[in-house]
Amino acid sequence: MNLLLLEDADFIAADRVRLEGRRLRHLHEVHRAEEGDSLRVGRLGGQMGQGRLLSLEAACAELEVSFDQPPPAKLPLTLLLALPRPKMLRRVFQTVAAMGVPRLVLLNSYRVEKSFWQTPFLEPAAIREQLILGLEQARDTVLPDVVIEKRFKPFVEDRLPQLAAGTLGLVGHPGNHPPCPRAVNEPITLAIGPEGGWIPYEVEKLQEAGLQPVQLGERILRVETAVTALLARLF
Amino acid sequence: MNLLLLEDADFIAADRVRLEGRRLRHLHEVHRAEEGDSLRVGRLGGQMGQGRLLSLEAACAELEVSFDQPPPAKLPLTLLLALPRPKMLRRVFQTVAAMGVPRLVLLNSYRVEKSFWQTPFLEPAAIREQLILGLEQARDTVLPDVVIEKRFKPFVEDRLPQLAAGTLGLVGHPGNHPPCPRAVNEPITLAIGPEGGWIPYEVEKLQEAGLQPVQLGERILRVETAVTALLARLF
Missing domain, CATH: 3.40.1280.10 (SPOUT methyltransferase, trefoil knot domain)
Known part of the structure; x- marks a missing residue:
């Protein structure tokens, strides 16, 4: 997971998401992320940008996110x-x-x-x-x-x-x-x-x-x- | 399995092999081969050629084989x-x-x-x-x-x-x-x-x-x- 891909349902505010399940486990087990870490994020169907881990617990994580880059071009x-x-x-x-x-x-x-x-x-x-x-x-x-x-x-x-x-x-x-x-x-x-x-x-x-x-x-x-x-x- | 790869231990004569195990199962289950069928064969480390199924039973198969082509070139x-x-x-x-x-x-x-x-x-x-x-x-x-x-x-x-x-x-x-x-x-x-x-x-x-x-x-x-x-x- 080189990009944390976010869906509409993850958003609890325009610049904030809450994660559970597979992506949360991945943050814990593979990224071994910590509060304050910065991660690449993308909005499904939209732009890519940065997320900052506001909280990371066993049951859920919250990130502050911002988007400023287009996704890479597709092949014709x-x-x-x-x-x-x-x-x-x-x-x-x-x-x-x-x-x-x-x-x-x-x-x-x-x-x-x-x-x-x-x-x-x-x-x-x-x-x-x-x-x-x-x-x-x-x-x-x-x-x-x-x-x-x-x-x-x-x-x-x-x-x-x-x-x-x-x-x-x-x-x-x-x-x-x-x-x-x-x-x-x-x-x-x-x-x-x-x-x-x-x-x-x-x-x-x-x-x-x-x-x-x-x-x-x-x-x-x-x-x-x-x-x-x-x-x-x-x- | 697009090539039946033969090892020294498979040979019971210069032009004859006996198969058991994985390759035999593959002949039965994937190739659905029958006696008389002709199959591409290769000798591990050697040439490629043709094999003819002399017998095909539950426990073992025998093929008559001949070799006449070099394997494809490797990449440099x-x-x-x-x-x-x-x-x-x-x-x-x-x-x-x-x-x-x-x-x-x-x-x-x-x-x-x-x-x-x-x-x-x-x-x-x-x-x-x-x-x-x-x-x-x-x-x-x-x-x-x-x-x-x-x-x-x-x-x-x-x-x-x-x-x-x-x-x-x-x-x-x-x-x-x-x-x-x-x-x-x-x-x-x-x-x-x-x-x-x-x-x-x-x-x-x-x-x-x-x-x-x-x-x-x-x-x-x-x-x-x-x-x-x-x-x-x-x-």
Whole structure:
């Protein structure tokens, strides 16, 4: 937690917050904070600034806060991801939020096991929890939008062409394709497949929607690693 | 497991192996393999090739194997990493092996909690287990070397200058430094700090050993994510 992320419900006055629960525990156990300490704070969806610990007790903490800096810029990116397996999914939410992805579309694919769609980690509160961990890690205040598309074909045929219009459209896909470009200076729409990759039909449909296959070399990376590697290379 | 990685003890003849345990379960449960199926195989430390499932039973499987391809090239890199917390450490071993890092030095730092050095995940068998998972993921056969350096100063003063000689030496460190270079065409020695970063004294010592600080932007990334992002950008 490199940023203490505050929500509206934490405020007891315009410049004062009261904390309990997870963030309070973190102050005690990880920060080992003391009264008078100064901490980086951010207002969810808003600015970042400083907080001063007025009191720190077992059951609650109070801080005086002020905000004067904008959060870091997001990447000019829409990321489409074949739904990862649940355990991976949680970390992917954190990574996506930490890396500054503003919009994530979770998509079905032939190689996504049907059971993955049943995971409680797809419930809005569970998604939000992981995104917030990513924002706290990276020092950002703005939640990414997460869109869930359980049907591949209608999304790719009907909505993707519009989403991808005016952007560089790419599909990360192992194989005999051009290497993923570097340091691109335009908005990007990037699709990353499931473990085992997209099937040829899906690559074809993504191409029809304006996304060109690119590769990252011979090594097959886990989804979370592939997301980070592709974004680090593209931006 | 994108590669079935075979060890000497698996061989019952020059072209035949017998599997039990984890890899057998994986064949049953994840691959849902059947007799006659063809699978990618690799010989630990050696070549890659094809295996054909001669028999697949509850207790054991036999494959006929042949080897004809070299494993993918490693990165021209020595990676120094302040020892991450144990949970992160296991994934870092996988990531390092999957990304093709040939040599990893785990280093002490002021901000590494002393207890981290006690983790059972640092035992040779535990390290090897995670490295093998990374090789199986990425389709590689060659284990990275892992060196453990519990004392920062003697390592950085006495051994690092030689290790880094003739390479581009870099320290990943947030702050007002040049951005991390891209697509470098020479060998690299890269040092990545602990959560909370290197302390100024450590950055100074690393600089004296020939490593220059570079940054990846405002966002603070988890160690595992920073490793992937820096390598994807550098190579």
